[in-house]
Amino acid sequence: MAKDKEKENKFQKLIQEDRETRKKTSWKGTMLEYLEKVRENPGAVKLAHKRLYDMIADKGTVEVDLEQDPRLKRIFKGEKLKVFNFFTDEFFGMEKTLNQIVRYFHSASLKGEESRQVLYLVGPVGSGKSSLVERLKKGLEQLPPFAAIEGCPMNEEPLHLVPRHLRKEFSKMLGVEIEGDLCPVCRYRLKEEYRGKWEDFPVHTQDFSIRAKRGVGVVPPVDPNNQDTSVLIGGEDISKLDLYSEGDPRVLDLTGALNVGNRGMVEFIEVFKNETEYLHAMITATQEKSIPAPGRHGMIYVDTCIVAHSNEAEWKKFKSDHTNEAILDRIVTVKVPYNLRLSEEVKIYKKIIRQSQFTADIAPHTIEIASMFAILSRLEQTNKCDLMTKLKLYNGEEVVEKGKTKRVDVVELREEAKSEGMNGISTRFIMKALDNALSDNIEMNAINPISVREALVQMVKESDFADDVKKRYLEFLQDTLHKEYLEVLEKEITKAFVYSYQEQAESLFQNYLDHAESYVTKKKFKDRSTGEVLEPDEGFMKSIEEQIAIIGTACDGFRQEVIAYLWSAGRRGEKVSYESYEPLKEAIEKKLMASVRDVSRIITKARTRDDDQHKKYNKMVEQLIRNGYPASCVDVILKYAANNLWKD
Numbered sequence: 001m002a003k004d005k006e007k008e009n010k011f012q013k014l015i016q017e018d019r020e021t022r023k024k025t026s027w028k029g030t031m032l033e034y035l036e037k038v039r040e041n042p043g044a045v046k047l048a049h050k051r052l053y054d055m056i057a058d059k060g061t062v063e064v065d066l067e068q069d070p071r072l073k074r075i076f077k078g079e080k081l082k083v084f085n086f087f088t089d090e091f092f093g094m095e096k097t098l099n100q101i102v103r104y105f106h107s108a109s110l111k112g113e114e115s116r117q118v119l120y121l122v123g124p125v126g127s128g129k130s131s132l133v134e135r136l137k138k139g140l141e142q143l144p145p146f147a148a149i150e151g152c153p154m155n156e157e158p159l160h161l162v163p164r165h166l167r168k169e170f171s172k173m174l175g176v177e178i179e180g181d182l183c184p185v186c187r188y189r190l191k192e193e194y195r196g197k198w199e200d201f202p203v204h205t206q207d208f209s210i211r212a213k214r215g216v217g218v219v220p221p222v223d224p225n226n227q228d229t230s231v232l233i234g235g236e237d238i239s240k241l242d243l244y245s246e247g248d249p250r251v252l253d254l255t256g257a258l259n260v261g262n263r264g265m266v267e268f269i270e271v272f273k274n275e276t277e278y279l280h281a282m283i284t285a286t287q288e289k290s291i292p293a294p295g296r297h298g299m300i301y302v303d304t305c306i307v308a309h310s311n312e313a314e315w316k317k318f319k320s321d322h323t324n325e326a327i328l329d330r331i332v333t334v335k336v337p338y339n340l341r342l343s344e345e346v347k348i349y350k351k352i353i354r355q356s357q358f359t360a361d362i363a364p365h366t367i368e369i370a371s372m373f374a375i376l377s378r379l380e381q382t383n384k385c386d387l388m389t390k391l392k393l394y395n396g397e398e399v400v401e402k403g404k405t406k407r408v409d410v411v412e413l414r415e416e417a418k419s420e421g422m423n424g425i426s427t428r429f430i431m432k433a434l435d436n437a438l439s440d441n442i443e444m445n446a447i448n449p450i451s452v453r454e455a456l457v458q459m460v461k462e463s464d465f466a467d468d469v470k471k472r473y474l475e476f477l478q479d480t481l482h483k484e485y486l487e488v489l490e491k492e493i494t495k496a497f498v499y500s501y502q503e504q505a506e507s508l509f510q511n512y513l514d515h516a517e518s519y520v521t522k523k524k525f526k527d528r529s530t531g532e533v534l535e536p537d538e539g540f541m542k543s544i545e546e547q548i549a550i551i552g553t554a555c556d557g558f559r560q561e562v563i564a565y566l567w568s569a570g571r572r573g574e575k576v577s578y579e580s581y582e583p584l585k586e587a588i589e590k591k592l593m594a595s596v597r598d599v600s601r602i603i604t605k606a607r608t609r610d611d612d613q614h615k616k617y618n619k620m621v622e623q624l625i626r627n628g629y630p631a632s633c634v635d636v637i638l639k640y641a642a643n644n645l646w647k648d
Helices: 002-025 031-040 048-057 070-075 095-109 129-141 164-174 184-192 276-287 312-319 322-328 342-355 366-378 387-394 410-415 427-439 449-462 467-497 501-521 538-548 554-571 582-605 611-626 631-644
Strands: 028-030 061-064 081-084 118-122 146-149 202-206 216-219 265-269 290-292 299-301 305-310 331-335
Touching: 028 031, 031 164, 031 202, 048 095, 048 129, 048 305, 081 095, 095 331, 118 129, 118 276, 118 312, 129 216, 129 265, 129 305, 276 290, 276 305, 276 322, 312 322, 342 366, 342 387, 342 427, 366 387, 366 427, 366 449, 366 467, 387 410, 387 467, 427 449, 449 467, 449 631, 467 582, 467 611, 467 631, 501 538, 501 554, 501 582, 538 554, 538 582, 554 582, 582 611, 582 631, 611 631
Parallel strands: 118 305, 118 331, 216 265, 265 305
Antiparallel strands: 028 202, 061 081, 146 202, 290 299
């Protein structure tokens, strides 16, 4: 009973605290009192675009120092990388898109031309267009309450009550520019209820609310055969026409999306599915900042930010019609392509999984393999490199070929593929594959790269993709990713065999550096362990170099490059490790793999194992589990390795 009472008290305390907070932030008074509040805090008076820009900017911006992150430096070569805290933890790999959106709001907040234009997001299905708009709408709901004329159907700015002939003087006194006109309903009330005494008009604060339709309007696609503009601008209440004349403002029912979106934003979903004529109200709302009132009530001032979105096919169709030029000229287009960075794609799926009730175990590299498939499907072919290399370059990785880092300019790759990311596999497709892989392995309650790849193959085969697209996707899954995963898997098994993998790799690296530096400088060196003065060991160096096809006369140049690179890194104060120079890192890892290849091949393929092999096998299994592999997946993965990795 005491515990129940304690819980009840906690509930009551939380409810009371919330109620007190709401009381503190809410306000009610007369227009005269509101003027005094504005004089004390002019910054509280904002137009819609300014409010949205401040909402984003107030969360803070971080400019990433690319010099401290070589991977990001390779990706954003010659660019500045800004991270907007408002969007972090929800959107990944969208830096360019987010920068363009924030730039639009910034310019519009300064009352530039963008303040009279529609923000239009175009991209493939599942690229994040709707999620971006949802983030903006939820951001509005989290803002402090805004002041509005009490009883106004459009929650308009109270300063609209100030008569035009007094606005210049009041603007000077208040330190704000007064823009906008009263709606017909408030104009009627001012005249009839308050006899023109605008200073007595009641003012109160309101919260933005999606559900209550305050400051946030939504326009879904409308049936072209039955388009009713009341969805946008409201209508007339027929039941009141018996009481009042058609020209009486009291018959107005201002509940259209552009009415309720006043002071905030209006979302147009799949905007170009509507007839062109239907879009003119949208353009008038932005360009003229007014919309037609239903019936015979003239125009109504509206202050809202319109954000529209659709897929690229509808955009191209609309753009190809020259009769739409007037609308096109009033649109700021921002592309929202699919993400093309592996590290960010992985974050997207991990976020979705966190937000879902997905409780299965996930073997290492499962999400990475699925993400690789998604990104490969989105990339365009180039004669500069193969698509897997392109994927790795886009992820900021260094790709080694014949002992040298592949020199391909990422900026050039992007420049020659302008529409890259506008086609391909969606995030939803990948999530369905993860679900399907799990449903096929319910007893194990775990998924792994093999099961997910099989699920993807099955889904592609059953899909209605064009034959050439289907063939290309199956090639990615059955060939490209099959080979890629085998490379990853051999390294994982090596890590399970090699005690203190990181330490051994580091030891090989330091030994190689000692011998290579001695070779390049033509001086003897002192062994780190024994203190002996030694000559450089050609056999040892070659045993590492040959792992990446460095042989013969190429060895001299490679050793000089390694020492020059690491000396330079040391002068810059960078921490030097076996991972510092990509070609040498690859050589060391392959050397370690070669050292355990025979024993790992024997004990994974053996149908019967002797005691020593059995101990080694069990030890490897234990280490794989410690490295994050679900126990239920280990046997499947090792059988896959035995069947594919070490073929006789």
